[in-house]
Amino acid sequence: xxxxxxxxxxxxxxxxxxxxxxxxxxxxxxxxxxxxxxxxxxxxxxxxxxxxxxxxxxxxxxxxxxxxxxxxxxxxxxxxxxxxxxxxxxxxxxxxxxxxxxxxxxxxxxxxxxxxxxxxxxxxxxxxxxxxxxxxxxxxxxxxxxxxxxxxxxxxxxxxxxxxxxxxxxxxxxxxxxxxxxxxxxxxxxxxxxxxxxxxxxxxxxxxxxxxxxxxxxxxxxxxxxxxxxxxxxxxxxxxxxxxxxxxxxxxxxxxxxxxxxxxxxxxxxxxxxxxxxxxxxxxxxxxxxxxxxxxxxxxxxxxxxxxxxxxxxxxxxxxxxxx
Numbered sequence: 147x148x149x150x151x152x153x154x155x156x157x158x159x160x161x162x163x164x165x166x167x168x169x170x171x172x173x174x175x176x177x178x179x180x181x182x183x184x185x186x187x188x189x190x191x192x193x194x195x196x197x198x199x200x201x202x203x204x205x206x207x208x209x210x211x212x213x214x215x216x217x218x219x220x221x222x223x224x225x226x227x228x229x230x231x232x233x234x235x236x237x238x239x240x241x242x243x244x245x246x247x248x249x250x251x252x253x254x255x256x257x258x259x260x261x262x263x264x265x266x267x268x269x270x271x272x273x274x275x276x277x278x279x280x281x282x283x284x285x286x287x288x289x290x291x292x293x294x295x296x297x298x299x300x301x302x303x304x305x306x307x308x309x310x311x312x313x314x315x316x317x318x319x320x321x322x323x324x325x326x327x328x329x330x331x332x333x334x335x336x337x338x339x340x341x342x343x344x345x346x347x348x349x350x351x352x353x354x355x356x357x358x359x360x361x362x363x364x365x366x367x368x369x370x371x372x373x374x375x376x377x378x379x380x381x382x383x384x385x386x387x388x389x390x391x392x393x394x395x396x397x398x399x400x401x402x403x404x405x406x407x408x409x410x411x412x413x414x415x416x417x418x419x420x421x422x423x424x425x426x427x428x429x430x431x432x433x434x435x436x437x438x439x440x441x442x443x444x445x446x447x448x449x450x451x452x453x454x455x456x457x458x459x460x461x462x463x464x465x466x467x468x469x470x
Contacts, residue, residue: 156224157182160262171346173326181255188235190222200238200252224263229273232256236277250279289420294409295319299360301403306371307386311399313361313368314383314391317343318415320357322422322440325393325415331382333369338362345441353441 161179164170170178187202232253239249257274264272290298299315302308318328327345335344341362343355376388383391391399396415404413411417423436 156263156268157186157259160259163262164258171326173330177251178255178258181252182259184252185235185256186222188238189226189231192231192234193222193226198238200235200242200244224268227260227263227269227273229276232274232277236280240280246280246282250282253277253279288411288413288417289424290409290411290413290417292425294407294411295418295421295425297407298403298409301406306374309364309368309371310383311403313364314396314399315403315418316361316364317357318418319422320361321345321355322419323355324419324441325396327441328415329381329383329391329393329396332380333382334380336365336382338366351441353438355439 157179160182161175164178165172165175184201188198188200189202191198191202235256236249236253239252244252253274257272260269260272260274263269299312299319302311302315314328317323321328321343323343323345330346331343337343341357341359343357345353345355372384375384375386379388379390381390385391385395393415400413400415400418404411419440423440426436426439427433
């Protein structure tokens, strides 16, 4: 592969290898495509001395809309990438107030791509390896209390849309699925008789997760009206227009019902996942079992959920300490 080949032309081959050889999930491939396109567009503008944000758009534009606007006067090549360029991109992301976690993910995409270019013989060294990730604050995971979860699950109305929303929320809390995992479910992934859901998670690893009677009843009620929205889609959860519920749609659904339930906390689908893990742990569930349910590769990731409320901590102390 020649270093004269356009950077964005190489991108397709890299993403194909990521999907086929490394078994990356569609969600990961999509994120890498977006991140690397942003970097390529930024790099072209930076090399040509144009003011730009981290996406390659002019500061007074929300985003670039055509290839000519983005790519400027020259074709970016692989050997145009150097450490200064990656550092400048990281600085633009910081200036845009992207979170440390988001910046780290985008830098990881560039490191991975440059590593692939090295293996292909296009680059001699990986220029992105010298750029450190920003230090992320070690925040405890946000979660809702059990009464708040109860209020949330009771929020949907007894309408067709409410049936869907109740099924979504019940299954989300019953299983602790990631947003992309839940919206990626097909009807064939659910076994209502066995009360299990088959999930394809990160790295395309499959796991089978049980769920309870409340989620089962909610899904059965939703399936009674689902066919009126579409008979052609395989997706379990649909929008009323018959298309698969998107992750953005899931976030809006959750935000609407948090407001309906008068829960004044900024919560995302991941906060429901945190709530699932926290409530299981507080009830005495084994940490390794929770690891399996969440699909964590490392127990260390699951150990973030070992936080407990101050009230519970005091209760444990008062019960166990001889001088309490």
